[in-house]
Amino acid sequence: MTLRIALDAMGGELGPDEMVAGAIQAVEESDLNVVLIGDENILNRVLQKQSLPPSRLHVIHASQTVSMDEPPFEAIRKKKDSSIVKAFACVKKGEADAVVSAGNSGATLASAIRSLGRLENISRPGIANAFPTLKKPLVMMDVGANVDCRPQHLFQFGVMGAAFSDNLFRIKRPSIGLLSIGEEGGKGNVLVKSAHELFRKSSLNFIGNVEGRDIFQGNVDVIVCDGFVGNVCLKVSEGLAEAIISMLRIEMSKSFMAKMGYLLAKKAFGNFGKRVDYAEYGGAPLLGINGTGIVCHGRSNAKAIKNAIKVAAEMIRSKVNYHILQLLSESDQRSAQTEPKETAAVIGPGEDA
């Protein structure tokens, strides 16, 4: 069966031209159909500019758009005819199989939950992210959807991240690390210490706490954290990578020799850029919803959109959601009886420096 991916063609900072270009690349390189959701006047005009739009592209009209800064729940309640709400409505009606959006990620997740619901026994769907590392790709969850969490939520992020890592990157029994500020189980805040116990008693391949510097080493397959910490990590990484490149460029323009060196080494810079380019990875999967969705970086270019469309199809074909349910029931059998009383994050004794 040919899969149909609904693309929120109005999302993203680069505009519909870039979204449509990504969709065209995706259908040219695969057997997928793409449904473009957005203002039909704009989209048809963009399609006319392209030479020979493939027949596997369709347009569905949506008269509204949700902006990047709108409060998610309010936006999707008020804007029933927005591209993001209609994209998930298409999936619900059976007109598409998955959604890709580079728009407001909170609104995308909220639409997904409202239209498709949660997977059974999953308390909090969230946003995972695939990081490039020095070795293999890393899945981090949650990276922004759930800013105040309970230990059980972190546990479920680990299960979902592991299922994704296994299905998409073909890593058997992925190792799971809990992001903290020291490797010993006793290190961390109240939330992390309780979650550590849940993981420790489960049948998952839990390797204990990991630290911020482990993210880029590639020695762990899945890193678990709450959405506040995960989002801060993402943005710190982006900001630092940009700052380092700027600093290097400034230093290299200071002398003739350095400038010559820069020119000779330019291709190496390009290759390096490719290794840290989020566009290679095709967006961040929504996990825990009863369906398939990918949120892309707001600055996604055509290539990032193309890759996200392909990842969405791969998630359906490899049955990630089925795997999540299976892994959750297996690991819960062992952890459920031993689960400690849930503790909200409260003030600790301050002895964890």
Place this chain on the structure above:
Amino acid sequence: MTLRIALDAMGGELGPDEMVAGAIQAVEESDLNVVLIGDENILNRVLQKQSLPPSRLHVIHASQTVSMDEPPFEAIRKKKDSSIVKAFACVKKGEADAVVSAGNSGATLASAIRSLGRLENISRPGIANAFPTLKKPLVMMDVGANVDCRPQHLFQFGVMGAAFSDNLFRIKRPSIGLLSIGEEGGKGNVLVKSAHELFRKSSLNFIGNVEGRDIFQGNVDVIVCDGFVGNVCLKVSEGLAEAIISMLRIEMSKSFMAKMGYLLAKKAFGNFGKRVDYAEYGGAPLLGINGTGIVCHGRSNAKAIKNAIKVAAEMIRSKVNYHILQLLSESDQRSAQTEPKETAAVIGPGEDA
């Protein structure tokens, strides 16, 4: 009056040789005295290896050391004759004016609090950190001491960071940003939203929420966060900077032209390294204790130790603690009446994606 800085000469991963080398550089470049605290046999042997140790270096014997991984409070309770405990005891007895340690930072803070106490009205002393940025230095607090915080604690971190930024970097009315996952005041977890209100109603120069990518831009002077988030940020930054340098080196060794380029651009690489070198900044001040202390990175070299000793002296001379008390009482007069009921971090509605 000549200031005397007590150096925990057994702390740090590079060993007493490096610590002593830093102390010698400091006394050579300034009018300071340094008291070396540690095993006198080892320290005297190290001093003999140095040519003509300056007369402004003294040794005080301590028979024990606290290792990097020991639980802080247990360690300082059990090891009363450890170098770090004795360093603060020296300050208490009036034999030194400040402490510098590259050892276990939790134990350093715990010793400081136990020996010297807290500044009046400061609930939680913590660890600040100065980051290099694209423009001016940034102070971030807390970076690891207080992993579970109340809004009022974050507010006090802002006050302390601002006093430090003003006194050490001569920035008048430093701007304060609250680390969150979106710029609007409504974005963040329960803790951050409550702290936002405290700052907003105070007389501090509060510029609102900032995001992870703002850390390196240099557009804000002080960034406030809890110690868990701050410590994760530090370690993510370190890990990513190392990973980027590794990746660039690998790319640049791949072809002859790139290798040539690397050789020509090598000096630029060196200058860049200097800009991101924590050693230039001389460690992280303990703020909120009734005295002066600096914790240094475990991998501190002699230069980092030298700079930390100088920063400790500068903190005393510029009366940072007096400034903290003053700023706290000024800003509290305006914020005290309007302070919202303190809320421990509990589960939010999940609408903050």
